[in-house]
Every structure is written in C-alpha cells, then in structure tokens.
Amino acid sequence: MKRTILFALIWLSVMACDEKQNATPQPEPQSTSVPYRKQTKIAASGAGASGADLKVDLREVNDSRCPKDVVCIQMGSAKIKLNVSDATNSTEVNVDFKGDAKADSQAFTLSGQNYMLTVSELQPYPVSTQTPKIEDYKVNVTIEKK
Template sequence: MKYIIIMSFLALVACAKEMGVDDTLPPLASKVELSFDTELTFQEGVKIKVTKVEDSRCPQNTTCIWAGMARVFFTITDKGVSKDSSIDFEAKPINTTVDINGVKYQVEITDVLPYPKNATSINQNDYKVSTTVKKL
C-alpha cells in the first residue's frame, strides 16, 4: 500500500511537470514584488509588468496640503492578449479589476517603495511595487 501511494505521488508530480507547471514561478494570488519594467510570469501563464510609476506623495519630514499618491501603470497579459491599466495608490492597499477576453483579474497594490524623502525625484528603476494578482 505504501508503495502504491508513493508511486501515485511521483506520477502526479511527473504529470504536473509535463503539463508545463513551473514550480519555480509564483502561483496567482501570491504577493510578489515587481521591479520597474520587469515582466513577472505566474505558474498559470499570466504575466504582469510595471511600466511606469508617477509619484506625487508628500516627501517624509515635510508639510504638505495633500498626502499625494503613487500612480502605478502596468500591463497584464493572458494567452498572448495584453491590457494596460493603472492604480492610484494612497498608502493603503487598493485594487482594480482587469478584463482580458472575458476573464477577470483583480490586481491589488499593497506598497510602492521607496517612499520620497526629499524634493528630489526617484529614478523609475528604483521603484518596487508589492502586488497580488487573482483570477476572479
């Protein structure tokens, strides 16, 4: 009996590998950190890429009338079809829904780093965006 269970498990793992499941990639619904202009592929084949960050957040240790926001532009791709979208991040998790050929994905942004420290601008390559993509 023990031998049958072990063989069944090994067969299941082999089938998953044959079906193209790459366990080195994160599954959908995992929180990931994206770098600017770097495409991330999930196990399910869905891809996301941060294409631009517009940051108007009030720098630390300054007084502002408005706290500001970071607008994150991204592209999400499924089965070769891409859709551009954006999210206005204001210091708390926020999400949007993206529809690609009738399949809906929820993209949530939980953080945008680095946070501005002074009046100097941040290079696009320095941004890191914490996000979660879920299939609805």
C-alpha cells in the first residue's frame, strides 16, 4: 500500500513538472532607469505596442521611507511625480511607491491610449545620517500599453 501511494506521488510530481515546461513564457517588460530632470525614452510594451516611444521625466520625489539603519513601525513610502510625453501630448503621473510590486503602478491616458506605469525601484534608499539631493534620485520605470 505504501509503495502505491509513493508511486502515485512521484507520478503526480513528474506530471506537474512536465506541464510547466510546456507553458509559453511571457516576455518581461523592460525596466528603464530615469534620473532626475533628464528626459529618458522608454518603449511602451504590451498589447499592440509598435514602436511607441514615450519620454519620461522625473520631476519630484517626496521620500518618507523608513531609513535602512532605523527600526520603524511603518515602512513609509515615496511620492513620485513623473511627466510622460509622446510626440504631441504630455501628462503628469503620480505614483505612491511603497516597494510593493502590486501597488506601485499608476494607470494614465496619453493621446487617447491607455498605459500602466510601474515603478520597480527608487534609489538611493534613505539613511538616517544622510539626506540625498534631489539630483541623486533615480527611479526604475516600466510602461505597458493597455
């Protein structure tokens, strides 16, 4: 009886692994680092993205994240203001960055097209003994067409 159960578990494991290998991998959106006040081109990925280059400009960072050398009750967040533009229009996009991949996104519309802007990282991370200059900030951004 034990052999039958063991054989069944091994067979189920092999079948589960085999199914994952047949899955079609989804392309990962390309993250781009955007420095403060330096307009950066980003290719929008996603549904029907055909060479849609957008320009992103980091305008403002209000960083209240917990410094890495301090114990805090709350993790904090950083409010990031970006200006996104295409060949004809521009819009302001505000993201409340908490370091949570699911929550650090903001939908916006530019020239009638819907996009999702995701922030994956904000550097430098705060330290209690130093106050970074606004020019030191860089934000990693991904933009997808919806």
